[in-house]
Amino acid sequence: MDEILTKSTRAAFWFLAISLMVWAVWPEWRIYSAGVVLGVSASLVNAFLLRKRVAWIGTLSKDNPNPPRKVGLGLASRLAVVLLAAMLAHRYPDLFHLPSVLYSCFFMPVVSLFFAILRNRRTF
Template sequence: MDKIVNTAVRAVLLITAGCLVVWALVPGWRTVILGLLLGLAGSSLNAFLLRKRVQRVALGAAGMGPSKSGLGLGSRIATVLLVAMIAYRLPEKFNMPAALIGCMVVPFILLAAAYFINKRQS
């Protein structure tokens, strides 16, 4: 799981670098790019929350971890809602559709990274 998340983080950093270049070169797209970056930040946070949750469940299944559970899906939904609230409150800085699209990017990157890593191993 760590290898997959690390690969996804590298891909997100490359996308972020590309977005920053576009932000610097195309002033008309700044709100769209900032919305996308906001969504990518929220989506990356969700990936780290999911990794922590999977590690906790794995330790619990092995009998070595705590048996109490956290919020799980609720914290990840709250992160997306926070991104949407920020984009809604500051429409002059963040584009709402771009922020919501950015929230959906990292799960697809995680799927692609898992596919390629598992294909390479087998």
């Protein structure tokens, strides 16, 4: 999982760099590229929250077959990150394009799935 997340993070940073270059070069595309930057940033935060949660569950299940319930870092945290990004885009429509933010919030899951499929094909 760490290999896939590392590759996905590297792809996200490349995509962020390209989006920032678009923001700097084409002023008429600034609202869209700023939305993409906000959405991909939220997607990166969600990926790291999910990684932390999966690692916690993995270590806990190895040590204890009946793990206690932990509050936090679950679905609510990841939904709150996307909600915060959407609220920022809704609050400042002159800075961020809301559909761009929402579409790019799915960047890390899609890229991670793509790299997982490539890794699976290479393995078999």
